[in-house]
Amino acid sequence: MNAPLHADWRPVITPRPMPVEMLQALQARFGARCSTAQAVREQHGRDESTYDAPPPDAVVYCESNEDVMAAVKLADQYAVPVIPFGVGSSLEGHLLAVQGGLSLDLSRMNRILRLNPEDLTVTVQAGVTRMQLNNEIRHTGLFFPIDPGADASLGGMAATRASGTNAVRYGTMRENVLGLGVVNAQGEWVRTGTRARKSSAGYDLTRLFVGSEGTLGVMTEITLKLYPLPEAVSAAICHFPSIDAAVQTTIAVIQMGVPIARCELIDGNTVGMVNRHSKLTLREQPMLLMEFHGTAASVAEQAQTVQEIAADHGGESFEWASTPEERTRLWTARHHAYFAAIQSRPGCRAMSTDACVPISRLAELIAESVADVDASGLPYFLVGHVGDGNFHFGYLIDPAQPAERELAEALNHRLVERTLRMEGTCSGEHGVGLHKMGFLLDEAGPAAVGLMREIKRALDPKNILNPGKVFAN
Incomplete structure (x- = not known):
């Protein structure tokens, strides 16, 4: 195997300070929903991993697609990192602001947008948690089975391609996400997929974003498969x-x-x-x-x-x-x-x-x-x-x-x-984040990781979307 990417095991910190002009623009747009309070920043600068890193420069609480688009457009203008935040339950340092920047808290985007029990589908905002979803649809006789243990947000679960205890029967997030609403690195909202159970139309952008760990776009809406509650x-x-x-x-x-x-x-x-x-x-x-x-x-x-x-x-x-x-x-x-x-x-x-x-x-x-x-x-x-x-x-x-x-x-x-x-994988469900970058190279090989880098550069040329994760930048 290749040597670990960082023999020192500590995250590589390469700050990209937020310009005062960007912070002022965020405060003008979001008011009290933009915070630079130390406690708020520290809360959004740690997850369940064993890593420590400085907190983000600021936190914005988003409540709509338009909020996310506005924040990412400013980040694009000033080339400042953007890190999506759900509930902070990730395990591989996904949320850490290793290059500083802006934490986008999506927890207030917690509405069920469209429930179609006759088609066994539901569309939710990214901040909806799995327990919230199941509580709100229980009356339909349906449920969403993916259970990673923590009451994670569905946006975070899609971003890390989560699975959990029910995966042996119902599969992982990869099999259960039908479509997405994603804000790209330029602040544009993109729809991928449909509510149909299959499609042969064009590249499968949904699967590209599912498991991308916030490095290719900020997920704001997710369309999911539902299942009948068992008798x-x-x-x-x-x-x-x-x-x-x-x-x-x-x-x-x-x-x-x-x-x-x-x-x-x-x-x-x-x-x-x-x-x-x-x-x-x-x-x-x-x-x-x-x-x-x-x-x-x-x-x-x-x-x-x-x-x-x-x-x-x-x-x-x-x-x-x-x-x-x-x-x-x-x-x-x-x-x-x-x-x-x-x-x-x-x-x-x-x-x-x-x-x-x-x-x-x-x-x-x-x-x-x-x-x-x-x-x-x-x-x-x-x-x-x-x-x-x-x-x-x-x-x-x-x-x-x-x-x-x-x-x-x-x-x-x-x-x-x-x-x-034994022909397995270094990560069955937690994702690569900071911890497994070297292992990803061992598993996929230089050519495949090089292709991933090319995709990243094409979609995020300024490297503002959760930089420093999946592979070093």
Whole structure:
């Protein structure tokens, strides 16, 4: 593999100061919705990553497409960076103002613009969160299934091509975004895609922007697929004698074609953290947390098949959760695994990985990676959306100890080496951001990354859209 892009692991800070004339123009246009208060700037200058960087020069709260267009036009005029901001839940430094500039807060753009239940589509503003959307459309009998864990904004989820616990059945944001409204680097509003389920008309601009991490345009509207709420839902947990047994069960379930909706791995170490955080009494062994969607008969059939497969691999103590309250309790515990891990080592920060490989290589990759981190002695947690070959280590590091950060980086580097050797990807769902620029080069190769750079230069010649992310500028 190539050496990491920045051996020092700290973000490269190359400020591009905002001219006084631009700030005055922003204040004239936005009034109190343009802030230079230190607390506001600091809030918009950090995410859930382990990186630190100076805050943006100013924050503008946008409430319409016209607001975004006006702000980006000024940024284009003065060649000042623009960084879209949703709720700040990204994990790879996407929001950090490594070149200074303007943070565009889209959280007030939180309206559902058009709901078409007969077509199973909805168009929302970028600041709508996934939980807000599902709460507001529940009366239709439909739901939006992509669940990355955090109550992220749908604009942020589209920008990072997010997925999460339901991806094994419903896919990722890539498969579920039909169209976009995007403000380009010149401040023009562009529509991509339609509400039709397919199209052969021209270049697929929607897929170009989905996953571009704010480096090609600012998403303001998203048209999404919706799905009928399943007639029956059942969740189960099953404990295993080893991580390998749990993963082999997952592989067998997928290869058998069982349409499982969710299949989450939690290792015994992490189960203990979850128990202490959420006041549960789960057995502290490797565990699969599964969910089945469909008719009552199909759910029962799926569950029976999975139970038999699990038994063949030493799975035991199947526990069922059929009521909404029981399922919510289990899934809340799973979604709180990150916070449980952080609480287990006060003052620590978690450096999270998100490797993804073909399902047949998953057991091998996890086994090698667990052995590596166990030998290192560094505290960690392990969870995974293993139904689609994706899993996460969270290395728990003391930010005051650079040696721990360097150890975590070395572990992550070896993990990615294994992942690429097994024809996987360095990022299954978190994105590249600041952290994985070197890995992207290893994975895609110089020619492909060069093509990405050409696209970036063509769409953003002044390099104002979230500069310094995906690849160094």
